[in-house]
Amino acid sequence: MxxxxxxxxxKYSTTYAGIRKTEKxxxxxxxxxxxxxxxxxxxxxxxxxxxxxLARANMRASKGVCGAILINAGNANCATKSGDRVAxxxxxxxxxxxxxxxxxxxxxxxxxxxxxxxxxxxLSKLQTLCDGxxxxxxxxxxxxxxxxxxxxxxxxxxxxxxxxxxxxxxxxKGSGMIHPRMATTLAFAMTDAVIPQTLLRRMLMRAxxxxxNRISVDGDTSTNDTLIVLANGASxxxxxxxxxxxxxxxxTELLQSLARQIVRDGEGARxxxxxxxxxxxxxxxxxxxxxxxxxxxxxxxxxxxxDPNWGRILCAAGYAGVNFDPTxxxxxxxxxxxxxxxxxxxxxxxxxxxxxxxxxVSIVFRIAGKGKGSATFWTCDLTEDYVHxxxxxxS
Amino acid sequence: MxxxxxxxxxKYSTTYAGIRKTEKxxxxxxxxxxxxxxxxxxxxxxxxxxxxxLARANMRASKGVCGAILINAGNANCATKSGDRVAxxxxxxxxxxxxxxxxxxxxxxxxxxxxxxxxxxxLSKLQTLCDGxxxxxxxxxxxxxxxxxxxxxxxxxxxxxxxxxxxxxxxxKGSGMIHPRMATTLAFAMTDAVIPQTLLRRMLMRAxxxxxNRISVDGDTSTNDTLIVLANGASxxxxxxxxxxxxxxxxTELLQSLARQIVRDGEGARxxxxxxxxxxxxxxxxxxxxxxxxxxxxxxxxxxxxDPNWGRILCAAGYAGVNFDPTxxxxxxxxxxxxxxxxxxxxxxxxxxxxxxxxxVSIVFRIAGKGKGSATFWTCDLTEDYVHxxxxxxS
Numbered sequence: 001m002x003x004x005x006x007x008x009x010x011k012y013s014t015t016y017a018g019i020r021k022t023e024k025x026x027x028x029x030x031x032x033x034x035x036x037x038x039x040x041x042x043x044x045x046x047x048x049x050x051x052x053x054l055a056r057a058n059m060r061a062s063k064g065v066c067g068a069i070l071i072n073a074g075n076a077n078c079a080t081k082s083g084d085r086v087a088x089x090x091x092x093x094x095x096x097x098x099x100x101x102x103x104x105x106x107x108x109x110x111x112x113x114x115x116x117x118x119x120x121x122x123l124s125k126l127q128t129l130c131d132g133x134x135x136x137x138x139x140x141x142x143x144x145x146x147x148x149x150x151x152x153x154x155x156x157x158x159x160x161x162x163x164x165x166x167x168x169x170x171x172x173k174g175s176g177m178i179h180p181r182m183a184t185t186l187a188f189a190m191t192d193a194v195i196p197q198t199l200l201r202r203m204l205m206r207a208x209x210x211x212x213n214r215i216s217v218d219g220d221t222s223t224n225d226t227l228i229v230l231a232n233g234a235s236x237x238x239x240x241x242x243x244x245x246x247x248x249x250x251x252t253e254l255l256q257s258l259a260r261q262i263v264r265d266g267e268g269a270r271x272x273x274x275x276x277x278x279x280x281x282x283x284x285x286x287x288x289x290x291x292x293x294x295x296x297x298x299x300x301x302x303x304x305x306x307d308p309n310w311g312r313i314l315c316a317a318g319y320a321g322v323n324f325d326p327t328x329x330x331x332x333x334x335x336x337x338x339x340x341x342x343x344x345x346x347x348x349x350x351x352x353x354x355x356x357x358x359x360x361v362s363i364v365f366r367i368a369g370k371g372k373g374s375a376t377f378w379t380c381d382l383t384e385d386y387v388h389x390x391x392x393x394x395s
Numbered sequence: 396m397x398x399x400x401x402x403x404x405x406k407y408s409t410t411y412a413g414i415r416k417t418e419k420x421x422x423x424x425x426x427x428x429x430x431x432x433x434x435x436x437x438x439x440x441x442x443x444x445x446x447x448x449l450a451r452a453n454m455r456a457s458k459g460v461c462g463a464i465l466i467n468a469g470n471a472n473c474a475t476k477s478g479d480r481v482a483x484x485x486x487x488x489x490x491x492x493x494x495x496x497x498x499x500x501x502x503x504x505x506x507x508x509x510x511x512x513x514x515x516x517x518l519s520k521l522q523t524l525c526d527g528x529x530x531x532x533x534x535x536x537x538x539x540x541x542x543x544x545x546x547x548x549x550x551x552x553x554x555x556x557x558x559x560x561x562x563x564x565x566x567x568k569g570s571g572m573i574h575p576r577m578a579t580t581l582a583f584a585m586t587d588a589v590i591p592q593t594l595l596r597r598m599l600m601r602a603x604x605x606x607x608n609r610i611s612v613d614g615d616t617s618t619n620d621t622l623i624v625l626a627n628g629a630s631x632x633x634x635x636x637x638x639x640x641x642x643x644x645x646x647t648e649l650l651q652s653l654a655r656q657i658v659r660d661g662e663g664a665r666x667x668x669x670x671x672x673x674x675x676x677x678x679x680x681x682x683x684x685x686x687x688x689x690x691x692x693x694x695x696x697x698x699x700x701x702d703p704n705w706g707r708i709l710c711a712a713g714y715a716g717v718n719f720d721p722t723x724x725x726x727x728x729x730x731x732x733x734x735x736x737x738x739x740x741x742x743x744x745x746x747x748x749x750x751x752x753x754x755x756v757s758i759v760f761r762i763a764g765k766g767k768g769s770a771t772f773w774t775c776d777l778t779e780d781y782v783h784x785x786x787x788x789x790s
Contacts, residue, residue, distance in 0.1 A: 046717075047713035079734075079737050080738065080739075114734070114739045115739070221714040301782050304786040311473075311509045318440035318442035318443075319439065319616040320441075339474075343509070344475075344510070382692075383782060384782045386696075387777060
């Protein structure tokens with residue numbers, strides 16, 4: 001992770017609580033000096049882990065005010081008898097130490113599903129965790145929340161506004177919902193800008209739509225997906241109404257960076273694939289086509305093999321459930337046109353193979369005509385390693 | 396393929412026309428002595444190959460009367476400039492030889508997408524093909540229509556009705572839409588029963604819904620999927636109204652067998668997985684859950700690794716977009732309960748591993764309560780071989 005300028009007024013801490021078997025920090029804490037405006041997005045899976053249910057309830061009860069986020073890796077605290085009790089007791093105990101209302105603490109968990117989480121492992125480490133709070137430990141948080149993904153994921157932005165500078169920073173973990181009985185996507189973003197809660201929520205919804213809702217590793221949606229943004233106002237700078245869009249753009253870029261890092265670090269992934277669709281009848285239709293191409297195992301294996309397989313791309317678009325005229329479609333791979341008006345376009349195979357060996361692959365699907373809808377999705381290639389990792393976890 | 400009793404009044408022929416590179420029959424013909432009642436189901440992909448468009452048009456123009464089916468493998472005749480002309484000229488020429496109306500010939504193609512198909516390869520072999528027509532050559536048809544799938548697929552049934560015996564037989568090819576630029580599922584079923592066309596069509600719709608619409612290899616839908624049923628009445632036996640359901644059941648079983656054979660022969664597949672869902676709020680909801688479990692790469696890789704990963708199954712069901720209470724769910728793998736009321740149920744890991752090493756795997760997902768909806772889906776495991784085959788076709 002590259003170093004970044006951290007937003008003012010946040011503190012971080014991590015420790016090893018013995019939740020995961022290997023001795024590697026598995027408990028992380030993010031605290032705001034003053035309770036912050038909070039906005040959150042949770043999984044839409046019907047099966048929701050206890051921390052997701054509690055965080056959702058706390059967000060409602062506190063009217064979007066949050067003082068701390070308590071995160072553990074190694075156990076998803078999902079589909080267990082004690083799940084609700086563990087989420088409640090640990091966040092309450094933390095609130096007491098930090099002198100916050102219990103509903104101002106948001107829990108998040110990632111790891112194995114269906115195995116009881118021993119609350120004492122967490123309870124006995126809360127004081128240690130709070131004692132360790134410091135200004136610079138966000139990179140350690142990024143590492144502590146990893147499960148099967150390899151690289152810590154972080155991003156930061158600094159925005160100069162008329163009234164001063166505000167900072168944004170965030171961390172995330174992936175990779176899809178990839179690991180056996182593992183639940184996945186977590187992301188936490190902090191800013192020291194002054195942003196009213198209702199506005200923060202609207203910004204987060206819009207930003208999520210073009211970041212975390214635009215990535216796919218394997219199409220599986222986890223029981224624990226959680227994305228939280230905190231705005232604590234510690235900079236004292238409130239973007240003026242005309243500059244709110246500048247701030248929102250920066251937040252969007254931050255979340256897109258965190259989302260793309262998850263895809264790039266997808267299990268077995270060697271390539272980040274950007275799928276752009278233009279000329280659809282609406283942005284939603286473009287999104288549907290981009291999503292379907294991104295989820296196609298045939299497209300993802302073709303890219304793994306550096307195979308300029310535009311027939312698979314056209315075919316996947318064809319079952320996206322969206323109307324378009326196939327004879328109006330151009331497909332570009334790595335800036336080279338491989339399909340024009342739905343038919344093969346000549347290209348240099350050897351050159352294309354070299355281009356597709358890159359770790360960044362661009363697919364552009366363009367429909368000629370009046371349609372103005374466009375969308376970009378990010379996915380990764382599907383390699384033998386993905387299957388190997390996921391088929392052989394327990395054996 | 397096991398031997399079967401063929402329906403009366405059909406003839407078959409195959410030959411090598413040089414469409415595929417390896418010298419292996421790639422052109423097949425099915426002819427009915429008298430034009431038969433025909434019903435057909437075609438791909439819903441927005442990108443439709445020329446033979447699909449022509450077959451659809453011919454079905455309409457002939458009002459569901461068909462005398463011959465002309466099938467080629469090795470080239471999908473899709474996304475090419477000459478596609479429509481090739482489909483039209485070859486079926487017209489065949490109709491002339493067989494003294495049929497042009498719209499009584501239905502074309503079907505499978506193979507590479509986006510490469511021009513030379514019509515002369517087919518035209519020059521039509522007379523040979525017709526000269527070779529014989530009563531017993533259906534197994535050769537099953538072999539000639541294969542592309543990347545390994546095993547010829549066939550099934551047959553004999554039904555004893557009050558008025559006499561009727562026979563059904565069929566062939567299919569797969570395997571999903573699996574191969575680079577390859578388009579896939581084809582199935583042809585013949586019966587010598589007397590079945591009015593409108594009734595045949597309704598039966599086919601219902602039977603397809605619980606057979607070909609219930610299988611998944613990789614979730615990709617091809618540009619060329621075609622399923623045709625012909626009833627030529629050569630037995631002289633018309634099921635009486637009360638026995639139509641007996642005939643329909645037999646047709647359904649035939650199509651289910653052909654569909655399951657496609658899944659078992661999915662690329663890289665080592666296991667056929669039956670996913671049963673019970674207790675959903677409707678059959679449609681059950682189907683949606685079964686489909687989502689069947690399409691989950693995480694479930695499919697877990698089964699490949701003989702991993703009793705019920706957390707992935709529960710999680711996949713959770714994002715099926717259907718309401719259910721996770722705490723009411725029991726999951727059974729190979730007849731052993733692994734999840735009870737949404738929580739882990741104890742089982743013998745070593746015994747389960749051995750059970751899951753079987754080539755037939757059963758997943759039963761049961762929701763307790765009042766729901767009466769149920770559905771069965773068939774899928775296959777996702778192995779490293781699938782990725783290997785699909786990533787390395789062109790290189």
